[in-house]
Amino acid sequence: xxxxxxxxxxxxxxxxxxxxxxxxxxxxxxxxxxxxxxxxxxxxxxxxxxxxxxxxxxxxxxxxxxxxxxxxxxxxxxxxxxxxxxxxxxxxxxxxxxxxxxxxxxxxxxxxxxxxxxxxxxxxxxxxxxxxxxxxxxxxxxxxxxxxxxxxx
Numbered sequence: 001x002x003x004x005x006x007x008x009x010x011x012x013x014x015x016x017x018x019x020x021x022x023x024x025x026x027x028x029x030x031x032x033x034x035x036x037x038x039x040x041x042x043x044x045x046x047x048x049x050x051x052x053x054x055x056x057x058x059x060x061x062x063x064x065x066x067x068x069x070x071x072x073x074x075x076x077x078x079x080x081x082x083x084x085x086x087x088x089x090x091x092x093x094x095x096x097x098x099x100x101x102x103x104x105x106x107x108x109x110x111x112x113x114x115x116x117x118x119x120x121x122x123x124x125x126x127x128x129x130x131x132x133x134x135x136x137x138x139x140x141x142x143x144x145x146x147x148x149x150x151x152x153x
Contacts, residue, residue, distance in 0.1 A: 004049070007032065009153045011040055012049070016150045019053045056149065064094075064112040067141035068119055071105035074132040082106075084131040092126040094118075105137065116140075 004012070010030040014021060021029075027037035044050045059065040074081055082100070089098050089109070097110045109127075113119045119138070127136055 004153070008040065008044060008049075011037070011044065012153055013150075015041070015050070054149075059112055063114050066113045066115055066119070067144065068111040068113055069139045069141065070109040070111065070127065071135075071137040071139075072107040072109060072127075072130070072133060073104070073135040073137075074106045075134045076132060077106060081132045085133070088130050092122065092130075094122050094126075105135075 007030065011026065014026055014029055023038045023041065024034045026041070027034045030037065032040070041050070059067075072085075074085060085107070086098070086100075089095055089107075094111045094113055095109050096112050099108045100106065101108045111119070111122065113122060119140075123136070123138075127133070
């Protein structure tokens with residue numbers, strides 16, 4: 001982890017709450033001058049601590065509020081098999097995240113889909129055709145209890 005001082009941590013916590021806050025408002029919230037705040041934010045970006053800024057969509061509003069978690073087991077766990085699978089899974093736009101995991105499966109995918117028919121389409125056209133897939137096991141979320149994008153600093 002980078003050497004982050006308490007002011008850096010304050011900045012990062014505030015930006016996680018509102019990535020669109022102006023440097024002037026951010027400076028006021030953390031007790032710095034606008035120019036000092038701006039310099040720190042730019043340094044955190046340049047050092048890669050701040051990886052980017054995103055917009056979070058209301059999945060219900062865009063009709064993709066069914067979350068599906070898919071465990072993927074591959075035929076082989078060779079470096080080449082893993083690399084090839086990871087390359088191909090990036091081409092499936094409904095996959096929100098892909099994690100290499102330890103346990104019964106090799107990967108855990110999170111998909112945001114419209115409904116079970118949409119998932120069936122994705123399963124048939126994308127997931128079942130991914131390189132080296134031996135088994136897919138899907139779990140449908142009934143309700144999201146808690147979700148955050150914030151990291152504890």
